[in-house]
Amino acid sequence: MRREIFLLEEVDFRPMNSRRPLEYLTWLTRYKKEDETRSVPTLTSGMSIRSRDIHLAGAFYAVGITGHPQFKVVTLWQCRGGWDGGWRQMMEIYQGVDERLFLSDIDDLRFSAFSRPLGAVPGCPPMDELPAEPFYLFESARVRPGAALDYLEAVRTERAPLLAEHGHRLVGLYEVLFCDTEAVTLWSVSLDDHLAMQRARDAALGLDDEVAPDPRLLDWSKRAREFLEGPWRETLLARPQPREQRTSG
Numbered sequence: 001m002r003r004e005i006f007l008l009e010e011v012d013f014r015p016m017n018s019r020r021p022l023e024y025l026t027w028l029t030r031y032k033k034e035d036e037t038r039s040v041p042t043l044t045s046g047m048s049i050r051s052r053d054i055h056l057a058g059a060f061y062a063v064g065i066t067g068h069p070q071f072k073v074v075t076l077w078q079c080r081g082g083w084d085g086g087w088r089q090m091m092e093i094y095q096g097v098d099e100r101l102f103l104s105d106i107d108d109l110r111f112s113a114f115s116r117p118l119g120a121v122p123g124c125p126p127m128d129e130l131p132a133e134p135f136y137l138f139e140s141a142r143v144r145p146g147a148a149l150d151y152l153e154a155v156r157t158e159r160a161p162l163l164a165e166h167g168h169r170l171v172g173l174y175e176v177l178f179c180d181t182e183a184v185t186l187w188s189v190s191l192d193d194h195l196a197m198q199r200a201r202d203a204a205l206g207l208d209d210e211v212a213p214d215p216r217l218l219d220w221s222k223r224a225r226e227f228l229e230g231p232w233r234e235t236l237l238a239r240p241q242p243r244e245q246r247t248s249g
């Protein structure tokens with residue numbers, strides 16, 4: 001079985017305009033839904049690739065109060081077929097860069113975008129359909145050079161069982177490719193479980209005497225520092241509600 005390859009993209013919208021993230025997500029999900037019926041890859045007049053092998057696995061609104069810039073969208077793309085599938089198709093449009101590559105239906109909608117190519121590591125759950133939870137915990141960890149795989153193995157064997165007890169389901173376990181200093185994990189979670197785990201951690205710190213503490217949450221933080229070298233951050237992502245559900249009733 002070949003390795004699964006993904007692309008994680010963070011898109012900013014400035015000047016701050018609260019409508020732009022929704023406009024972008026609405027356009028993007030409609031655009032990619034059309035591609036699921038394509039039998040072969042095709043190029044648009046603007047040289048973008050239309051292919052079912054470049055699958056929009058997840059499209060999220062970044063919850064700004066958890067540490068994201070406002071306003072922001074995060075998308076997760078699955079390259080079906082791995083390196084020789086969706087990844088190859090994306091790369092082929094850069095062979096002899098055509099001027100049409102710089103034309104886009106969404107020019108001036110986005111302010112900036114930052115992409116990370118990701119490689120699934122052993123134990124990463126297979127990507128079929130994302131769980132139907134309303135929130136996702138997105139972790140980006142700067143690790144010592146060369147320590148990404150060791151860190152992710154510790155996450156899989158030590159942290160994932162612990163977080164599962166707190167209602168967090170591991171969705172993605174990724175090495176950031178073309179560098180040796182970053183790892184990404186993705187977890188699905190309900191709002192109630194998110195809040196309960198924060199309180200259990202507070203209680204372990206002696207800052208909440210109304211709930212049971214879970215000192216293992218603090219133990220993991222110490223364990224993780226054996227692999228980390230730079231910034232480590234967890235933020236929350238929300239799945240937008242389909243337009244037909246927002247307007248019903």
